[in-house]
Amino acid sequence: MQGLMMDMPLLISGLIKYAADHHGEAEVAAREIEGDIHRYTYADAHPRMQRMALALKRLGMKQGDRVGTLAFNTHRHFEMFYAAPGMGYVLHTVNPRLFPDQLVYIINHAEDRLLFIDRATLPLVEAIAPRLETIEAFVFMSSRERMPEVNLPKPVHCYEELLAAEDATGFEWPLFDEKTASTICYTSGTTGNPKGVVYSHRAAILQTLVCSSFEFMPGHKEGVREVMFPMAPLFHGNGWNMPFTAPFTGSKLVLPGRNYEPDKLYELIEGEGVTLSAGVPSFWLILLDWLGRNGKKFSTLRATLSSGSAPPRAMVDKLKREYGVDYIQAWGMTEALGCTMPSMRPGSDALSDQEKLDRRMVSGRACFGTELRIVDDEGKALPHDGVAVGHLRARGPWVASGYMKLNEGVDADGWLITGDMALIDPLGHVSLTDRSKDVIKSGGEWISSIQLEDAALSHPDVLQAAVIAVTHEKWQERPLLLIVRRQGATVDGQTILDHMRPKVASWWMPDAVEFLDEFPMTGTGKVQKMALRSRFKDYRVDA
């Protein structure tokens, strides 16, 4: 027996129409590539998105066609999150920080027909354009006055001129199946080519609803009183859904453009009254360093959402104690957005500050809709006892079931292979112990590189730390500690090891320490351990 409810699809276009109608006065403040700040409201943005939707149609796009963007966090990029999917086209957000060969591969692989670019990505695009096989035209995301000379082998349209040519009077967003593809984000694999995660309208709306619930964000206020600031790029997992959640909750949205210098981020946070931000720990390591050196504090920022690798405890503690900012960690990945939440269980108010910090340090708990479990190397489920460590698996209506043109990523039981090693405690808290590929297997036992890095980072002179496995004749693998010192610091390896010793098991202690001027970073701001492993592949600690 079926329910008797209207059969209407959940579509991304519904979000922005709703925001324009019901939160029309909420602002979007976005730094232009040129550095100035552009301001308008959701009510202003909506008809522009509709006109761009019509422009895409005029350029020949059809349902399911891919529209690529190679762009930073600007208001026009935000507009594209609605203009393309709203029509049933698929927005493919390409990460400009990838290597040129990867860019060429994924744009060709996704068969993007159009590529939206900005002033910051133009040199990159000019370099790769001859190798782009499916691109029929480029759209430069600015006004005509701000367009530089471009040298591209296909027609180049001006974004504002495309808009100006359209009239959206009376335009209604089309209705179609909610399982239609909405956006694509390629995730740079550790081996082989990047793989495309294909989101659906249904998944995007459900993620938005779950991420906007009472319980998702600790210490939140009403949506209309929040100011959200995705430091995470829009091309990184849909900007952690903030281009969808901010309009939904009526929050002001602040976008950093291309400029991630700490002084520019700070200027936006203070100038725009940001209350919630989002980004990986590396932003904060750099920003905190800058704040300390410049004696700055925050006046409105209350919480920052982080994801991916576990943050250093010392940093989380410092952010809370010295800056009043809750650093809230959740587990997530391109394949599984909005799957854990950082909020605490019922009754947590009674915990001590240190116990609360313990719970903040883990990667949250599964959100409604998502199931998490850990399995051993044979795929057998392990207990959630806070002790057993296994391969983390995820399942749910907004978890990826495969990749663009690639039927893999899911195990025999239908669960997503996350690539993370984790333990889950009886209360459901997930603690990542490693990336499956980063774990160090010494004498048959696992050593967590993350916990070692955390111990090293608690030394005040350490700016960045990475632990990698190096080959060892007797133990198969042993940990090597790599360090980037804080500016001006001269700490030596032995001092750091002495500092770490009380914090970790003795047999986990790194066998050696090396210092680097800087770490190679991935396009999404993470330490590129693969490159470090390659550089130190012949390093011996058992010689």
Add this chain to the structure above:
Amino acid sequence: MQGLMMDMPLLISGLIKYAADHHGEAEVAAREIEGDIHRYTYADAHPRMQRMALALKRLGMKQGDRVGTLAFNTHRHFEMFYAAPGMGYVLHTVNPRLFPDQLVYIINHAEDRLLFIDRATLPLVEAIAPRLETIEAFVFMSSRERMPEVNLPKPVHCYEELLAAEDATGFEWPLFDEKTASTICYTSGTTGNPKGVVYSHRAAILQTLVCSSFEFMPGHKEGVREVMFPMAPLFHGNGWNMPFTAPFTGSKLVLPGRNYEPDKLYELIEGEGVTLSAGVPSFWLILLDWLGRNGKKFSTLRATLSSGSAPPRAMVDKLKREYGVDYIQAWGMTEALGCTMPSMRPGSDALSDQEKLDRRMVSGRACFGTELRIVDDEGKALPHDGVAVGHLRARGPWVASGYMKLNEGVDADGWLITGDMALIDPLGHVSLTDRSKDVIKSGGEWISSIQLEDAALSHPDVLQAAVIAVTHEKWQERPLLLIVRRQGATVDGQTILDHMRPKVASWWMPDAVEFLDEFPMTGTGKVQKMALRSRFKDYRVDA
């Protein structure tokens, strides 16, 4: 092109599994019919629901079969919201306050196979049981010790004995299409027989998500810090979704059993630390009267959600000023739960207290997912200018598309006919002016009975007010004001009219006032205007 996300249904069983796993320690405190308070947690409730699911299966239920409840707000009734739909059966919550003939009609019409009853509804059930054509057995919702002698023509099972016979070890809730029917609630029509609204799992989950969003409830806290108290009965629009939203957000759930006496409600609110309640204005008129006479205040209650008819402004103002409680009004009906929200637009913080109160007095704004509009008698859309009054229509994925075995209720354009008259202002606020059937048409113009009642209720000696249309030779219809005085008050009609005169248009002023000892009330706590109209059908004001 389809998205590549896992194809998994949104099911009600997922909510309680999630609550048991992730909010397991949150409490449910429910008054038993016998008066004592039963306490347990979501972790305790979940396996009981699973065992009841197995018991229903053992009793022969099959997918789509209807399981009726004729019961008050107890923990066992709460359990039934998951036990039956979780298996793919359909929970039919029958309103025990309906007339016996209506009860017989809807139980037969829904073809309920089982009927779950409690001590409070037993006399009613004994009276109608011989006329129930499809009921195969009854389940008495208590332990064996508390079961009285029953006299029913079909087998009577004991709820706790059914549970005790089942073992849910290893039980997993089944998966099925999310559009499957989950619960049924009949709405007592103004003419003809009651009509059954059939909710789906999909609609219930989406309603839960939307009603738990940042922006839905003004001044909310994290879910796990809330204590929710549906004074609205569970058989009234799924208890306004609180049996779903409280487990989802990890909030403590408080249920009043059958006892709606003001002292008993107050005891629960204070004793259980209630922060949010929900119920129609009539609860509050009575509770406020009692609070005033007993000199009581609230120590934890922060907000109360109301729906349906507009509340008296004086009451809303008093609740805020004297009791610190936000009375937050939303529009809703059995056919359209979770369709408007009472939260304010961005920037509303800057409004004066009186302006804020103005916005609190209206019926909220459409939630994400729902569209509202007003149309004239011919179905033509009217402007949202805050002036035009028309028939309110609603559309969205969790709005009813028809009724049980009855293909009606939706207009030619696919919108729900709500039966309400309303205006919508340019900011999206909905103001109900009347029920379509209650509106008074005088000389071709509409007079709002609600606004007249509001004006009368602002007189301190008036406990209840109802305005109905009576026939008038010249003007077709004119308003008659009916009054129930506050206990001990002796105010006369002329005094009330004088009090109203500055508040309403002169041609709206009632032509006469009559006093009643009490009003006939509907099963859901509303004034039964149909009965009043019938009683005064020959009343003349133009004689």
